[in-house]
Amino acid sequence: MVLRRSLRASLAAGFILAAAQGCAMFGDDGPGRHGRRGPDERAARAISPDETLARYDANKDGAVTRAELDQVLETDFRALDTDADGKLSKAEAWAESERRWKESGTQSTPLLDWSRDGFVDFAEFANMARATFVRLDRNEDGTVDADEMRPRRRPTQGEGRPHPERGGGDRPNGR
Numbered sequence: 001m002v003l004r005r006s007l008r009a010s011l012a013a014g015f016i017l018a019a020a021q022g023c024a025m026f027g028d029d030g031p032g033r034h035g036r037r038g039p040d041e042r043a044a045r046a047i048s049p050d051e052t053l054a055r056y057d058a059n060k061d062g063a064v065t066r067a068e069l070d071q072v073l074e075t076d077f078r079a080l081d082t083d084a085d086g087k088l089s090k091a092e093a094w095a096e097s098e099r100r101w102k103e104s105g106t107q108s109t110p111l112l113d114w115s116r117d118g119f120v121d122f123a124e125f126a127n128m129a130r131a132t133f134v135r136l137d138r139n140e141d142g143t144v145d146a147d148e149m150r151p152r153r154r155p156t157q158g159e160g161r162p163h164p165e166r167g168g169g170d171r172p173n174g175r
Helices: 002-025 049-056 066-080 090-107 122-136
Strands: 063-065 143-145
Touching (some): 049 063, 066 090, 066 122
Antiparallel strands (some): 063 143
């Protein structure tokens, strides 16, 4: 029972860390959540949209396609796969997770063996980046440009749909 609870807590923590890194990969919400930085300044740094474009936009057209994303991910995966067996061993995955932690702290995404087969395959390696790509492709055109990478501006109070009781809406005479 305790082992199951510990395993669930570990998986939940891993998922939360993975989600945080995915959000940081393609956006810059400023100097940290709610404008604060933690004690470790380097851990709070998010990658800016311009940096992302420079890294993933192979043809330099101002947008990243899924093919361009996968090309960079495959290159990164091959570089980490030091024994060239097409998968990341526990040691290879651990080394990369440690590097990510040292670079980005709590915003890092650990490499997890979601299928529990003893290694991290390319699909597990690329999953968070691919999911982030889909989430950011707001117009669903198969590309993510700098505007889509920037955080959306939240409407301020008073913006949005008119209030029916204040003269807006579909009813005659504002009712």
